Amino acid sequence: MDFKKLLLRNETALIIAIVILSLVIGAKSPEFFTLANLFDIFRSSFVQLLFALGVLIVIISGGIDVSFPAVGIFAGYTSVVLMQHFEWNPENLLLPIALSIVIGTILGAINSIAIASFGIPTLIATLGTSGIFRGLMLTFIGSSFISDIPIALDKFATADLLKIQPEEGTLARLHILIIPIAIITILVSLLLTRTMFGRSVYALGGGVEATRRLGISIKRTQAKIYMLVGGLSGLAGILYVSLQRKANPYDLTGSELDIIAAVVLGGASIMGGYGTVFGTVLGVLLISLIKGNLILLGVSGSWQRAAVGALLVIGITVQAINESKKAKNRRVSTSDEAAE
Amino acid sequence: MVTLLTAEYGVENIVKSFGGARALSGVSLSVKGGEVHCIAGENGSGKSTLIKIMSGVHAPDSGLIRLGDKSFTQLSPREAVREGVQVIFQDFSLLPNLTVAENIALPTYILKNSRLLSKKQTNQLATNALDLIGVDIDINAPVADISIASKQLIAIARATNLGVKMLFMDEPTTALTRKEIKRLFEVVEQIKARGVATVFVSHKIDEIQEICNTITILRNGEVVSDGMMKDFKRQGISQAMTGLDVSETRIAPKLKKSNDKVIEVKNLTTKPTFSNVSFSIAPGEILGMTGLLGSGRTELAEAIFGQYPVDSGEVIVDGKPIHLNSSSAALKAGIGYVPPDRLTQGLFLEQSILNNLVAVGIDQYQSSGGRLAKSRLAEAGDRWIKDLRIKTKNPLNPVSSLSGGNQQRVVLAKWLAMNPHLMILNGPTVGVDIGSKREILEIIRDRAQEGMSFLVVSDDIPELIQICHRVIVIKNGQISKEFSEEQLDETVLYKELS
Known part of the structure; x- marks a missing residue:
């Protein structure tokens, strides 16, 4: 790939945005450029990234899922409630994680049925199920805040891979999750680029009819997508509970905005067909930076939400402008070819 | 094997x-x-x-x-x-x-x-x-x-x-x-x-x-x-x-001798696509334009309609040069253009047949206060469906429900409705069956008889011979030859093309 193309890539623009924003924040407040802050940004990105990877897959396929926060908190909270109810309190994390992933996948399967079997538009389907999931959880599972979460989950909140004490300043802690999250991220990337399922997801986003004619089952692909997103959301949900060291059924409300903004800023086309895992990672980092550190610039919390919303709109506008530019170039290049 | x-x-x-x-x-x-x-x-x-x-x-x-x-x-x-x-x-x-x-x-x-x-x-x-x-x-x-x-x-x-x-x-x-x-x-x-x-x-x-x-x-x-x-x-x-006896004899109407020009194209140039292209079309004349893909014929047609950039040259309509590089200027001057890819460019596929028919001349149907006069819309729609023999049970069905030939007729009707002086048709019968093709050519003929001028861009040589008064052949972005009515012959034209 030549240099000009590299510059035009969405990822490049994101890296530049992240660097500039960091420099601006760093210039205003010296505590920004510390290891402790960097590790904090990572920590606050883990759950976001898991959600975002799921949303990325859906968006590439030409759909949208707004039910993932509901699925995440439903799965995480329900797992905790179940463990308390049956007095399961194992030392290791396997049980709560497996439980939450299974619950998430089941909820994802409900989305799959609505979308693949009944053909309900994805936004409407997941908006609806989102309400159903939250309502069912609050009615039948519980509506109270749980602070004494299972011991394994509680311990995991402080499981650090690295602890570095600088000569002055706060202790920098790098959470151990960085390793599994990195592995999952790479796996999702491989899934999207190297497997037939992954390419089917792109194909679906490129054109439903053409995909069907290739002999790819639209329904099966969609069903897999929404179950996979459910599973990822379930994992994200239980990790969220663990890192927060509490299970609050009202949590994660409104986080759709941050995640979808991160994925779209990461270059995934809201029309489907385009998007990369690397772009999504950068998008998540950018949003975490804004959410966690804009306050250092004296920007109040309420304005951060507006900023994220504005970024989402800007991201989509840039996509639209690029698309129309491309279309223009295409016309010219087609006639160039013709002139030869 | x-x-x-x-x-x-x-x-x-x-x-x-x-x-x-x-x-x-x-x-x-x-x-x-x-x-x-x-x-x-x-x-x-x-x-x-x-x-x-x-x-x-x-x-x-x-x-x-x-x-x-x-x-x-x-x-x-x-x-x-x-x-x-x-x-x-x-x-x-x-x-x-x-x-x-x-x-x-x-x-x-x-x-x-x-x-x-x-x-x-x-x-x-x-x-x-x-x-x-x-x-x-x-x-x-x-x-x-x-x-x-x-x-x-x-x-x-x-x-x-x-x-x-x-x-x-x-x-x-x-x-x-x-x-x-x-x-x-x-x-x-x-x-x-x-x-x-x-x-x-x-x-x-x-x-x-x-x-x-x-x-x-x-x-x-x-x-x-x-x-x-x-x-x-x-x-x-x-x-x-x-099931019909369809002949392919010439149907071009007799052209009245006149020195009037509906449109004059002078030295139209956009390098390297086309250069120094000049021609004119008389009232009621059907001019054919053909050339291989890549010869610049489509770009030329689009340039006249203001959709393809022009470096230099003039397009004169009714004696007045029009502003180039603007399709709205071309529209105002009375030029209509039906693109070759009707499915993506010419129609709103999911909209009703009626809406498509009236889309171009939508201003004509305004009543006082800028609202659309529904009854006049429906009336105009019915008229076009009858005139152009569009086969549909209900004008409110989406255009995508029509067959290729009928879709092409909707596109034609849409443009004819604004009564252009010059109608540019790019591949008017591409993907259209023989029966419909004949009818479309007849529509062109009837309109030409009423004085509308046509520029028909096509690589269907028999079709051009059937309908055109003159044919110009484009090669490497230039007019390589012009054939008058008497010179139109399939073999000669094919030879000039390749």
Whole structure:
């Protein structure tokens, strides 16, 4: 790939945005450029990234899922409630994680049925199920805040891979999750680029009819997508509970905005067909930076939400402008070819 | 491959209804490996339904699908692909967001039931397929970025790739020029030699006669005639297809001698696409413009309509130079343009027929206060449907429910409604059956008689000869020759073209 193309890539623009924003924040407040802050940004990105990877897959396929926060908190909270109810309190994390992933996948399967079997538009389907999931959880599972979460989950909140004490300043802690999250991220990337399922997801986003004619089952692909997103959301949900060291059924409300903004800023086309895992990672980092550190610039919390919303709109506008530019170039290049 | 050559593919007694309407009533056909078979028929004759049944899109109500020694009562799209049935649809069915290589290789992976793919293998598959048909295209380019002619070649490469036993080509030559059609036919000969049963669906009788060994003619969902191609005559085919006696004699109206000019194009230049193009058109005159794909003919037409950038030159309408590079200026000056790709450029497919008909001249239907006068809209819609003989039960149905010929008539009506001085028609009968074609040409003739001028851009030489007063041939962006009414002759024109 030549240099000009590299510059035009969405990822490049994101890296530049992240660097500039960091420099601006760093210039205003010296505590920004510390290891402790960097590790904090990572920590606050883990759950976001898991959600975002799921949303990325859906968006590439030409759909949208707004039910993932509901699925995440439903799965995480329900797992905790179940463990308390049956007095399961194992030392290791396997049980709560497996439980939450299974619950998430089941909820994802409900989305799959609505979308693949009944053909309900994805936004409407997941908006609806989102309400159903939250309502069912609050009615039948519980509506109270749980602070004494299972011991394994509680311990995991402080499981650090690295602890570095600088000569002055706060202790920098790098959470151990960085390793599994990195592995999952790479796996999702491989899934999207190297497997037939992954390419089917792109194909679906490129054109439903053409995909069907290739002999790819639209329904099966969609069903897999929404179950996979459910599973990822379930994992994200239980990790969220663990890192927060509490299970609050009202949590994660409104986080759709941050995640979808991160994925779209990461270059995934809201029309489907385009998007990369690397772009999504950068998008998540950018949003975490804004959410966690804009306050250092004296920007109040309420304005951060507006900023994220504005970024989402800007991201989509840039996509639209690029698309129309491309279309223009295409016309010219087609006639160039013709002139030869 | 020897066994392939004796294998037979086809259908037996296929019946298919949609709702109450019979699309196919007991159709049988059989194609041998290594044979090129033609399915000819008007729009609505059941050709598309038949293809969809064989490719697994629709399940037949009754009847059998035979593929070699296997029989099926119905196929799923996946089974069809696995059994070696491939269809090249008119829209190519390519995925714009994936690379050329992936578009070619994906069906092979699906056929082999692979779960994983490697870039190396993908590129290998694509390179092999393109080599097989002798085409050189950048396999790493996204399909969205390549030209239409290349897309066609990719679709062919993809379908001819590994494992294809029966290949359907639905109107494969519509977007191609003579030269490219020749190339396509060479490719068809190659796959024929490899024992593939090829089915050609086309309206163009010249081409059918050139390439096909056997033919089945469908009308209203029934086989009206079939047999060896060599036993059929041109007239016989069109008569069997339409059930009418359709002649291809000249229908251009007599042109009154006059020195008036509706439009004068002077030294139009955009390097390197076209340069120093000058011509004029008289009132009521039908000027034909032809040239190979890439000659600049389409760009020229678009330039006159302000849709393609112009570096220098003038376009004078009714004595006044118009502002170039602006289609709204062209519209205001009374120039209309019907693009070749009516499906993407000329119509709002999901909107109603009525809405499409009145879309261009929408200002005419405003009542006081800027609201649209619904009754006048409906009245105008009904008038156009009647005038242009558009076959529909309800003008409120979406345009996408119409057949190709009828869609083209909607596009025409839409533009005729604004009563332009000059109407530019680019490929007016592309993808249109013989009966509809005749009617469209008659519409052009009638309008010309009323004084409307036409610029007809087409590579259908017989059509140009039928309808035009004069024909100019574009070569490398310049007018290479002009033919007057007396000089119009098929062989001479073809010779000038190639």
